[in-house]
Amino acid sequence: MSAELIKAAAEPIARDALDLAVASWFRRLGAPAAVAELASWANYADRQANAAVSLQQVAQWSQVTALPSVPESEWILPADEFDNSPVRPLVVDDQQRVFLYRNYAGEREVAAHLVARLRGTQARPVKEEMITQLFGPAKGSEDALQREAVRRAARHRLFVLAGGPGTGKTTTVFRMLLAAQAQAVEVALAAPTGKAAQRLTEALRSEAGRSAIESDLETLRATTVHRWLIEMDRGQIRSPKILVIDEASMLDLELLRQVLQALDPDARLILVGDPNQLMSVGTGTVLGDLVESLRGMPQLVELRHNFRVAQSPQLVVLNQHALAGDAGALIEALDGLRDVSTRDALATRVDAWADALAESMQTVANHSDPAVRAQGYLELAQHQQMLAANREGPWGVGGLNRAIESRLQKVLQPEVSAAGHFEGRRILVTQNHSPLNLFNGDIGVVTRDDSGEYQVWFEILDTDGVAQLRPIPASALPAHMAAWAMTIHKSQGSEFTNLDIVLPNETTSRVLSRQLIYTAVSRVKGTGEFEHAHQSIRIWGTTPVLAAGLAEIATRTGGLRDMLQSGLSELRAAVPAAT
Numbered sequence: 005m006s007a008e009l010i011k012a013a014a015e016p017i018a019r020d021a022l023d024l025a026v027a028s029w030f031r032r033l034g035a036p037a038a039v040a041e042l043a044s045w046a047n048y049a050d051r052q053a054n055a056a057v058s059l060q061q062v063a064q065w066s067q068v069t070a071l072p073s074v075p076e077s078e079w080i081l082p083a084d085e086f087d088n089s090p091v092r093p094l095v096v097d098d099q100q101r102v103f104l105y106r107n108y109a110g111e112r113e114v115a116a117h118l119v120a121r122l123r124g125t126q127a128r129p130v131k132e133e134m135i136t137q138l139f140g141p142a143k144g145s146e147d148a149l150q151r152e153a154v155r156r157a158a159r160h161r162l163f164v165l166a167g168g169p170g171t172g173k174t175t176t177v178f179r180m181l182l183a184a185q186a187q188a189v190e191v192a193l194a195a196p197t198g199k200a201a202q203r204l205t206e207a208l209r210s211e212a213g214r215s216a217i218e219s220d221l222e223t224l225r226a227t228t229v230h231r232w233l234i235e236m237d238r239g240q241i242r243s244p245k246i247l248v249i250d251e252a253s254m255l256d257l258e259l260l261r262q263v264l265q266a267l268d269p270d271a272r273l274i275l276v277g278d279p280n281q282l283m284s285v286g287t288g289t290v291l292g293d294l295v296e297s298l299r300g301m302p303q304l305v306e307l308r309h310n311f312r313v314a315q316s317p318q319l320v321v322l323n324q325h326a327l328a329g330d331a332g333a334l335i336e337a338l339d340g341l342r343d344v345s346t347r348d349a350l351a352t353r354v355d356a357w358a359d360a361l362a363e364s365m366q367t368v369a370n371h372s373d374p375a376v377r378a379q380g381y382l383e384l385a386q387h388q389q390m391l392a393a394n395r396e397g398p399w400g401v402g403g404l405n406r407a408i409e410s411r412l413q414k415v416l417q418p419e420v421s422a423a424g425h426f427e428g429r430r431i432l433v434t435q436n437h438s439p440l441n442l443f444n445g446d447i448g449v450v451t452r453d454d455s456g457e458y459q460v461w462f463e464i465l466d467t468d469g470v471a472q473l474r475p476i477p478a479s480a481l482p483a484h485m486a487a488w489a490m491t492i493h494k495s496q497g498s499e500f501t502n503l504d505i506v507l508p509n510e511t512t513s514r515v516l517s518r519q520l521i522y523t524a525v526s527r528v529k530g531t532g533e534f535e536h537a538h539q540s541i542r543i544w545g546t547t548p549v550l551a552a553g554l555a556e557i558a559t560r561t562g563g564l565r566d567m568l569q570s571g572l573s574e575l576r577a578a579v580p581a582a583t
């Protein structure tokens with residue numbers, strides 16, 4: 005092992021070979037040791053989805069405690085010289101945050117676009133008669149913010165609608181779209197993942213079905229942000245006048261940068277999401293930064309009333325406790341945690357979970373029509389799901405799925421294909437596959453026909469946006485894995501009626517955070533619409549692990565929030581208190 009790798013292993017935080025390679029590369033190019041070290045840590049931070057690393061943080065981890073004094077440094081660019089200087093590998097801002105150049109440039113570009121969009125207003129406000137037509141006569145405070153959101157979203161080129169589950173975001177977006185349609189304004193809908201795009205399409209379609217107001221919104225389809233960007237780039241579509249992006253907490257800096265670049269400057273951008281959920285997988289915390297920066301401005305509405313409180317008061321309370329980080333109250337509301345502190349306790353509980361599922365699967369398996377069975381298994385996938393914080397290990401998704409499959413196979417005794425497929429198997433697609441219209445995150449279920457062929461069934465939206473059950477030969481599947489348990493990250497944008505959440509078995513687990521637990525808990529469907537209307541939620545783990553997780557509020561280092569705030573200070577001064 006090289007000396008550098010040995011040093012890395014002894015550090016409190018271990019950089020990987022790539023971070024160390026960055027340091028040696030800088031050294032080879034002639035950079036002073038301290039600069040190479042900073043570059044390496046900036047790279048490390050970037051891999052953890054931070055746009056920057058603070059010098060203070062670096063000082064805790066390494067020998068570098070002050071910025072290297074290299075006056076005419078070819079290596080480090082002071083942020084206030086950014087506009088007039090050639091590219092340098094690193095940028096340092098006035099808060100002593102060190103950025104990889106590309107991250108700083110990305111944040112600057114995004115901030116400039118956003119601030120430009122926040123200036124000025126649109127000339128076509130929604131008439132008050134329209135608001136009354138959309139919402140009916142005012143109901144007091146419950147829907148006041150929703151009405152206000154529809155008014156404000158029409159007036160600004162950037163509007164953010166924030167709120168937790170059940171606060172009426174989708175309902176409000178639907179009304180925004182009705183208002184836009186009344187003004188004959190062209191709209192596009194997108195979401196960061198295929199799954200979220202499909203859910204938005206279905207939710208709006210069902211709103212349109214219920215609405216007394218005539219519209220052609222039933223035909224609107226949401227696409228992924230990636231797909232929208234590709235179609236814009238190829239000139240297959242024109243920039244809409246309004247772009248709505250749902251589940252915006254999953255948007256990362258680079259994706260937002262591309263959207264802002266592609267969207268017509270006069271078009272309106274409406275971002276919808278829950279800033280308390282997990283942060284994006286890619287760099288940045290753009291929704292959180294925007295919400296924090298826009299408080300008190302007309303371009304933000306934060307919905308707070310939970311419309312599901314009447315139907316599912318317990319679920320609403322659980323979300324509140326998770327959000328407040330109150331482990332004691334959460335445990336009490338859950339009627340205690342499920343103890344899985346030993347491998348045996350975990351195995352017993354997993355077997356019981358699989359046995360209950362096997363029983364439901366057997367009922368479904370009695371149908372002779374494979375399409376009916378597939379429908380039944382897909383309903384089960386919404387009805388009984390396990391989530392885990394970890395990917396690997398017995399308490400992680402990999403170990404849990406292996407244990408569940410082995411138990412199911414023992415109980416159900418199915419024919420298992422060479423690829424591991426069997427009747428009723430639940431799989432998760434892990435790669436986008438446009439020819440088959442499958443997306444990373446799609447759930448499919450397996451049937452075995454009389455001739456011994458295995459098919460995997462998905463609910464895929466047809467060109468009219470209607471969900472159709474469609475079989476694909478198992479051999480044609482893109483990359484996939486078993487889906488009885490999935491990571492909390494992957495569950496974002498999905499909802500289930502009965503959920504078991506498996507926490508890691510040690511308090512030091514680095515994946516744990518309040519956002520992770522809140523995201524998991526808020527995946528339970530809060531309406532009584534589902535056939536098996538009974539909702540439930542259980543957390544498997546120990547009090548210290550849950551408490552440690554809730555105490556950890558994950559944050560990221562970057563400059564976007566400060567850039568927005570400084571860009572907005574003059575706008576803020578001009579905002580009359582009532583808007």
Ligand SMILES: Nc1ncnc2c1ncn2[C@@H]1O[C@H](COP(=O)(O)OP(=O)(O)OP(=O)(O)O)[C@@H](O)[C@H]1O
Nearest residue numbers: 147150167168169170171172173174175176311312
């Ligand atoms: N103004 C309102 N009056 C009565 N019910 C409402 C109102 N707004 C929303 N609802 C109902 O509240 C429930 C939640 O609304 P909606 O699905 O729009 O919330 P959401 O914030 O999008 O939630 P999620 O993120 O969980 O999908 C729905 O059943 C919806 O019909």
